Amino acid sequence: MEGDFLRFFRNKEIVEKIVKKIEEKAKHLEIIKIMHVCGTHEWTIAHFGIRSLLPDNIKVVAGPGCPVCVTPANEIDAIANLSLEKDVIVTTFGDVFRVPGSKTSLIEAKAMGGDVRIVYSISESIEIAKKTNRKVVHFSIGFETTAPTTALEILRNPPENFSAFVTHKLIPPAMEFLLKQGCKIDGFICPGHVSTIIGARPYRSLAEAYRKPMVIAGFEPLDVIIGIFNIITQIEEGTYYVYNEYSRAVKEEGNIEALRLLNEAFEYSDSWWRGIGLIERSGLKLKSKYEKYDALKKFNMELAKEDYMPEGCKCGEVLKGEIMPEECPLFKKVCTPTHPIGPCMVSIEGACAIAYKHSIKVF
Numbered sequence: 001m002e003g004d005f006l007r008f009f010r011n012k013e014i015v016e017k018i019v020k021k022i023e024e025k026a027k028h029l030e031i032i033k034i035m036h037v038c039g040t041h042e043w044t045i046a047h048f049g050i051r052s053l054l055p056d057n058i059k060v061v062a063g064p065g066c067p068v069c070v071t072p073a074n075e076i077d078a079i080a081n082l083s084l085e086k087d088v089i090v091t092t093f094g095d096v097f098r099v100p101g102s103k104t105s106l107i108e109a110k111a112m113g114g115d116v117r118i119v120y121s122i123s124e125s126i127e128i129a130k131k132t133n134r135k136v137v138h139f140s141i142g143f144e145t146t147a148p149t150t151a152l153e154i155l156r157n158p159p160e161n162f163s164a165f166v167t168h169k170l171i172p173p174a175m176e177f178l179l180k181q182g183c184k185i186d187g188f189i190c191p192g193h194v195s196t197i198i199g200a201r202p203y204r205s206l207a208e209a210y211r212k213p214m215v216i217a218g219f220e221p222l223d224v225i226i227g228i229f230n231i232i233t234q235i236e237e238g239t240y241y242v243y244n245e246y247s248r249a250v251k252e253e254g255n256i257e258a259l260r261l262l263n264e265a266f267e268y269s270d271s272w273w274r275g276i277g278l279i280e281r282s283g284l285k286l287k288s289k290y291e292k293y294d295a296l297k298k299f300n301m302e303l304a305k306e307d308y309m310p311e312g313c314k315c316g317e318v319l320k321g322e323i324m325p326e327e328c329p330l331f332k333k334v335c336t337p338t339h340p341i342g343p344c345m346v347s348i349e350g351a352c353a354i355a356y357k358h359s360i361k362v363f
């Protein structure tokens with residue numbers, strides 16, 4: 001069954017036929033820039049060489065779709081500082097462990113004596129809290145995909161020595177921010193995983209307001225190629241709507257139960273996106289009735305009111321789709337996955353880390 005699925009969605013002949021149609025349509029178009037907003041899409045595009053199949057005037061760029069990459073230095077600084085308090089254990093996902101803040105990373109805080117532990121889920125962090133009298137703080141990063149799990153665990157009333165530093169971010173406000181800023185984006189490939197939670201609806205008003213074609217796409221090469229073909233077709237026809245190519249996983253209304261959990265536990269907050277800036281109502285924070293689990297309040301955590309990027313790092317431009325990773329002067333020369341300078345080289349979902357591992361066409 002899985003074999004049949006992959007044979008279909010990775011079928012070279014079908015992909016080539018659609019590429020030919022894209023080539024035909026592209027002849028009548030200027031330079032078109034399509035942005036995706038998902039680390040897994042970037043991996044598919046790089047791994048299967050999709051950029052190399054496209055005509056020169058069809059560009060596909062990565063946007064702010066890697067949660068680790070957009071986690072700002074002020075949040076990393078704050079949680080790294082907290083880990084140095086002697087009665088505190090900080091838990092975090094592995095990807096964010098090495099991301100540099102403005103002064104230190106969590107791995108450096110651990111080397112300085114901080115108790116920082118890598119976990120695979122928030123529930124693992126809660127299990128640690130159940131076995132200790134110390135205060136356990138989970139660094140809850142991620143988009144709409146991971147936020148429901150945080151909500152679920154908070155609503156289950158974990159022990160009171162547990163709290164979460166909630167920094168969940170929402171993709172549609174970031175897409176709108178880039179459009180409002182006037183970034184050159186002619187269409188979006190909307191993120192598949194996030195869309196399984198939020199559904200197709202949140203994109204519809206964006207497509208309409210900014211007159212941009214959008215496709216919710218799955219993660220196989222054929223999904224992405226169909227998505228690009230649909231966007232090019234919409235541009236050619238002068239239409240702008242949301243096409244749900246990933247209907248095998250994404251419903252119009254999203255995941256009702258996950259959305260209920262989000263609604264119960266969280267409210268909107270303004271949120272910093274690394275390299276991009278402060279975006280209104282683009283984050284989630286715990287509702288005041290759950291403040292005993294809110295690390296920000298429990299520890300009076302102070303967040304710097306500015307963004308920080310290591311000197312010479314172009315992650316901001318990469319995350320806005322303005323440049324490809326290879327155009328950063330530090331790429332591969334100074335900045336590598338073993339010695340990352342910026343966040344986009346740290347995470348396995350980061351555009352720079354993915355570009356490092358694959359050959360990507362530079363424009």
Ligand code: SF4
Nearest residue numbers: 314315328335342352
């Ligand atoms: S290659 Fe390194 S320094 Fe350059 S943008 Fe990417 S992460 Fe930043």
